[in-house]
Amino acid sequence: MSMALKVGIVGSCLSNLPTLFLISDYNFVRLNNTALPRSDIFVKNFINGTQTLPNIEEMMRFLDLPADDSNNSFRYLAENYKEYAGLTEISRDLPTFHANLLNSKFDVLLLDNLIDVDMRLYKFSKDGMDFEFGFPMHLAGANNIFNNNLQVTNFLTPEQSADNWISIIEYLKKFQPQAQIIFSATHSCTSDNMPERAARAADFYKIFQEKSKNLDIVLIPPLNLPDELTKGESDWAHFDMKVYRGIAGYIHTLLVAGWTTDAVGAPNRPSRLLGSQSALRQWNASPSLSEVIGRLLDLPAADISENSGMDVTENWDSLKQVEILTGVEAAFNVRFSFEATMETATVGEIRRLLAGHGIAASDDANYVEIIFSNFVQRAVETPDERFAKFIKNNSEKTLTYRDVASDIITLKDALTGVEPGSIVAIILDHSQYIYSSFICCTLLGLIPTMLPPLTRKQDPAVFKDGMEVLFSRITPAAVITTRDLAQHVPRGIELHCVLVDDLVVPSDAWERVQEITPALATKDALAFLQHSSGTTGHKKGVMLTHAQVLEQCRLYANSIKIETGDVICSWLPLYHDMGLITSFVIPAIVGCPIISMDAIEWVTHPTLLLDQIQEEKAAYAWLPNFAFLHIAKFVDGSRWWDLSSIKAVISCSEPCRIDAFDAFAEKLGPMGCDSSKLGTSYAMAENVFAVSQSVFGTPVRMGVGELSPYLSSGQLLPGVEVEIREKTARVPDGQIGEIWIRSSSMFSGYYALPELSAERIVEGWYNTRDLGAFVDNELFVKGRSDDVIIINGKNVVAHEIEDEINRINGLAPGRVLVASRYDSSSSTAELIVLAEPLEDCASDAIETEIRNLVFSLCSVSPRRVRLLPRGFLIKSTSGKISRSKSLEKFEMSEL
Structure with missing residues (x-):
């Protein structure tokens, strides 16, 4: 040419x-x-x-x-x-x-x-410093300063x-x-x-x-x-x-x-320099295509339809065409080829052009982006940037985007033959494959669900029984697990079993990264199932779509002002919604490096979290209420941590209590994490995650009266509605009742449990069965209505009584159960307390102390107080006492 x-x-x-x-x-x-x-x-x-x-x-x-x-x-x-x-x-x-x-x-x-x-190379000295540079001799200037005053070397x-x-x-x-x-x-x-x-x-x-x-x-x-x-x-x-x-x-x-x-079509977008000199692609939720084009044409978005286009719509002529396409490129962070732009003349054609790049505008009626589409783009653009730091057995391993993408290709090969739309159970302990397994399934159009592995504190028989019930309901087509854990997987159904112990990354894995380029998903396509912890019964599969997850990410990221590059520090297990969303899904979407610790190791060494916050300059961490107290107990003044990088440590999953924040802030406030950096959130898997969030920068509001032990869970996220009801009637602000929610990111039901779904979702509102109240537009959460025990007309909130009993010296921490049992002889409910003592304790004295304490708290005397052998009470996968199973076990032992 x-x-x-x-x-x-x-x-x-x-x-x-x-x-x-x-x-x-x-x-x-x-x-x-x-x-x-x-x-x-x-x-x-x-x-x-x-x-x-x-x-x-x-x-x-x-x-x-x-x-x-x-x-x-x-x-x-x-x-x-x-x-x-x-x-x-x-x-x-x-x-x-x-x-x-x-x-x-x-x-x-x-x-x-x-x-x-x-x-030629010129060398010279000026102001005591030596310099060298190249310059063409024939352009040295009329004064010939180069030839006269500077040392000149030869050409290379x-x-x-x-x-x-x-x-x-x-x-x-x-x-x-x-x-x-x-x-x-x-x-x-x-x-x-x-x-x-x-x-x-x-x-x-x-x-x-x-x-x-x-x-x-x-x-x-x-x-x-x-x-x-x-x-x-x-x-x-x-x-x-x-x-x-x-x-x-x-x-x-x-x-x-x-x-x-x-990948040359990847967009050019400046990225905020990170402390580690990172350059991850920034995350922004996709805008409305109609609004973008309307703004470029100076027309209302309502006037823009799919048929709007060049020489059809006001202000849109051939000269405006280039400006419109350039504006769309900028708005959606994409670069179109020259050929494509010349063949695109209507809004509908532009929408299809975006779809070819895996992008769906927020006003797309049919499609949404796959939740991990940004992960793939970052892997292509910045493969050697850190995705996560994986900590286990006192060793650390950095996982780059290249590492995770290569593992995804490996798993893609291993899952060959599993049909799109099938459920894949992921049963892994703290493993590097836990991220790649989940991402791989969503990119392949499979429906992953994280399930807890057997721990040393669980009864293997109880664990396997629960898994058999669950597998018979969700009928997974495949399971990703380890050789050791596979023996606890139910054998009664056909499963495509992938053992991560046997995986070998192919030599060409990285060269094949384009194989995982995601397509768009339909609005109702499931992204994954999030199973409840199963504390009050067998686990329930919360069905969540890509659209719901992306909507929650947009709302919550804006609420807490999380940015690409902010480091997330976590020990939370990913089979629980709190860990899965805050410490994996949202960071993967937004582009936040994850510092991931083993939960079991953290329980033994809770200051490990503080070590990593200091080392990594972490910005966010999420903790259940008990963890604030647990960490505070281990901070004894002998060490100092620099926690000034923290933007927020957020309490959720349990009712947020004042004493936990006070203990934490007292110990760690002088180190850079005072009460102004402690936040609260009311969250649940049924809403993907957050319903409400407190504002950072000032201490969280404390409850008064009946709510006096509790902290506010903050204001509702945009698009979320909450009603406090007693039975079906809405109650006034300040009055405690059941919390009902409705939102744009709320789930559509429990998988394969239509009757339960219909019971809990009524006319678009979900009955959380949590107790709480609205006070001045802030939500206070008191506990579960399931935990309310009625004894002789008096309400006893089980978890509140348990919290107080746990303070008695001689009892094993967290091994207390308060429950009711129907006594047929008296036709009344009776209050019972089950607890596990430490060794060498005075059991009679402890039983007496429990009885006196319970009566002083609720004016009800326990009918029975039983001290049980260590390990008797059954805990769920989230570490909570399973009320129904523990009570059933106790009753069988009584027989």
Whole structure:
């Protein structure tokens, strides 16, 4: 293709070219992009050092060059090149070339080797400092300052130059792995009168072509322009207009030929620099396409339909078309190919164009994005960024996006034959495969569900019985587990069993990452099942769609102001909704590195959480109420932690109590985590997660009267409605009743439990069976209505009594059960207390203390108080005492 034709094509494509980063000659920033010195200086100062971007004006003053030296390349690049080649500005606020590479994502890195074939190395001293830079001798200026005052060395040899450029390209690939590199060997635009430069360029090209053949770059040979094209123009002018526009034309021909079918179409989006020099893609919920186009046309969104388009809708003509498509690209963080933009003329066609990139606008009537689509994009763009740090058995392992994506490819192969829409049970302990298994299933259109593994404190027979009941209801098609845990998996149904012990990552796993590019999901497509802990019966599968999960993520992320790059520190198990959503799903969507600890190890060493917050400068952590007290007990003043990085530690999962916050803030407030950083949330799997959230920055409001032991759970999230009811009637603010919710992220029912779903969801409202009250637009949660025991007309809140009994010396922590049992002889309910004492305790004295305490708290005397052997009471997978199963076991033992 001729040079003139290349230029003509470029002139027609305007902003639809990919975003470029230009790396060219000379020692200063060339306006929108960067210049660099000779390749040897680049390797020395940029790769092996931290050289700052020099200041143009200071350089010109030092060289004693005139303000206007006939060099119009600066103005030309500013006025023309950006328009023709989509050149993207770098930030002068970021002092190093390295920082600018990290701060943005580029489709193309455009390099040329004018430098080495035309520049000698100059060395000089100024103000006691030694400097060196490259500059072409024939452009030294009339005063000949270079020749007279500076030490001049020779040109680089072609071999040295080629080796340097190989190092530079490998360096660039680390920070911009998704970018296509276009390398122009050089040009010799005045070749007729500079034969030495032309010869050096030819020698370099031969050597570099051989050395770079495995680098996956586009190599442009030396461009020898005929004199008639350059006659009458300064070297600067024809250099910019002919060569750079010619290279841009070459790029465009590649685009037209379909070059953007790979990751080159990934959007260019600046990303906030992280403390660890990370550059993860920012997360933003997709906007409404109608609103975006309406804003561009200065029309109400209501006036925009699927048929709105060019020459049909007011203000939308062929000239406006480019602006509209460019605006859509910016709004949805995407880059369209030139061909696609030319074939797109209506809103419906633009929506289909977005769908081809795995993007669904918020006003799409039929489709939503897969919840982990952002994970895939980050894996492609920044594969070596950290996804998680995995801590187990006192060892740490970093999982990069590349690691997790490679595991996903491995699991994809292992799940071959499992039909889309099937349920996959994931039964893993604290394993690195816990993330990749879940993500893999959603990307393949499977429905994962995290189930708890057997722990050493659980009765294996009880565990297996519960699993058999659960498997018979959900009928999973596959299970992902370990060899040890597989023996506890029910045997009565056919299962595609994947043992992670046997997985071997294929050598080409990373090269196959494009295989997991997600498609869109329908609005009603299930993302996963979240099973309840099973404290009050067999586990119930909460059905959650991609749309519901993304809606919750949008609402909650905005509420707590979580940002891409914020580090999440957690020990929470992922089979519980609190851990799954806050410490996996939301961080994966938003782009937050996860610091993941083993829950069992944390219980033994609770200050491990503080160690990691300090080390990783973590921003968020979520804890159940008891964990605040547990951590506070282990902070004895002998150690100090810097917790100043924390934005919030949030209490949820249990009623939030004042004493827990007081104990935590007293110990850790001086270390940077005072009461203003402690938050509360009312959350449940049935709403994906949060219903309400407190405001950070001030202490959480305390309850009064009946609510005096409790903290406010904050204000409702946008789109969430709550009613406090007694039976079916709504009660006034301040009065305690059952909490009913309705929201845009609320579940549609329990899997394979239609009767229970109909019982709990009435006319679009979900009966949580939690007790609470509204006070001045803030929600207070008191406990479960299931925990309310009625004895002789008196209400006894079981968990409140249990909390107080647990304070008695001689009892094992957390091993107390308060319950009622119907006595047929008296036709009344009787109160019983079951507890497990520590060894060598005075049992009679403890029983008496329990009876006296209970009566003092609720004016009801327990009919029975029984001290049981350690381990007798059955705990659920979330660590709570299972009331029904423990009581059933006790009654059987009584018989």
